[in-house]
Amino acid sequence: MKIFYSDKTLAHRPIQELHNGSFAPAAEIPRRAEIIADALGQSETPKDFGWDPIFRTHDGGYVAFLKRAHADWRAAGRSGDAMPYVFPIRRRRPVELSRIDAELGRYSFDCGTPVTEGACQAAYWSAQSALSGAQAIRDGAENAFALCRPPGHHSGQDYMGGYSYLNSAAIAADFLLGKGAKKIAILDVDYHHGNGTQDIFYERSDVLFVSLHADPKTDYPFYWGHADEAGDGPGKGFNVNLPMARGTDWESYRRVLESGLEKISRYEPDYLIISYGADTFIDDPISYFNLTTPDYTAMAKQIAAMGITSLICMEGGYDLPSVGNNVKAFLAGF
Numbered sequence: 001m002k003i004f005y006s007d008k009t010l011a012h013r014p015i016q017e018l019h020n021g022s023f024a025p026a027a028e029i030p031r032r033a034e035i036i037a038d039a040l041g042q043s044e045t046p047k048d049f050g051w052d053p054i055f056r057t058h059d060g061g062y063v064a065f066l067k068r069a070h071a072d073w074r075a076a077g078r079s080g081d082a083m084p085y086v087f088p089i090r091r092r093r094p095v096e097l098s099r100i101d102a103e104l105g106r107y108s109f110d111c112g113t114p115v116t117e118g119a120c121q122a123a124y125w126s127a128q129s130a131l132s133g134a135q136a137i138r139d140g141a142e143n144a145f146a147l148c149r150p151p152g153h154h155s156g157q158d159y160m161g162g163y164s165y166l167n168s169a170a171i172a173a174d175f176l177l178g179k180g181a182k183k184i185a186i187l188d189v190d191y192h193h194g195n196g197t198q199d200i201f202y203e204r205s206d207v208l209f210v211s212l213h214a215d216p217k218t219d220y221p222f223y224w225g226h227a228d229e230a231g232d233g234p235g236k237g238f239n240v241n242l243p244m245a246r247g248t249d250w251e252s253y254r255r256v257l258e259s260g261l262e263k264i265s266r267y268e269p270d271y272l273i274i275s276y277g278a279d280t281f282i283d284d285p286i287s288y289f290n291l292t293t294p295d296y297t298a299m300a301k302q303i304a305a306m307g308i309t310s311l312i313c314m315e316g317g318y319d320l321p322s323v324g325n326n327v328k329a330f331l332a333g334f
């Protein structure tokens, strides 16, 4: 399997996040990527595709904000990481924003996603890994793995959140469509619903989004991921949410996965992009499913049995002692 990883993603070093009412040490830390890279052994440095393919997916104003947000934060006399504290809920009319705090709220949906000095660089190289993986499968590789970090699936066209700044899986999908692919399926098997990916493709039929995740009634991101969110307009029927209860083990997960895969097979996509999160693991510190390491090999085999050329993008997974082996077990199934 072709593996892409850039150590430039380590530049994003968040200190803390607001969680359950108090500041907690950041869960999404550079060590995650180092551990996964070490466990996998060999990887290729991604090619630099520049910002153009990112603008196919993300809003120009948002990207411009992301590039300068930390510098603006410093210029305002602040130390540490930039974080929002006011949000324009309920579709406030568009206003011209100048203060950094206003812009942070405009482009965020939570307080768990600080803009560090290296956030933009890390998200950029994460996207370049996904683009390199997309290019590799387009050039004939059977499959590829992009060691993306920070994650991307919570980031929408013009917003960040859930540790995500740029949506690498969505960027790879738009890239492949731009290179002649007609249909892409995205399968999201992270513990959390991929709300950013859902939003980006919600009104489109050229991307089928299928997500298996913890029920948003109990789990982040709460406002997205419910079973009745099925897409809109031309995208109606092309968004499939399969929420599951806390405590789900492999026996139950496997059956839900099977129904998701049936939908993907019927769609007959040119490529499959998998948003893989190892935070469905039994010991994950911020999640509540009960999958074990061998389950990831079984999961991957079930997916690979469809015979669709696949790009796997790394999303979550926060149990440091196991995350390397869990990724390795998943890739082994291909």
Ligand SMILES: [Zn+2]
Pocket (backbone or CB within 6 Å): 190, 191, 192, 277, 279, 315, 316, 317
């Ligand atoms: Zn997650």
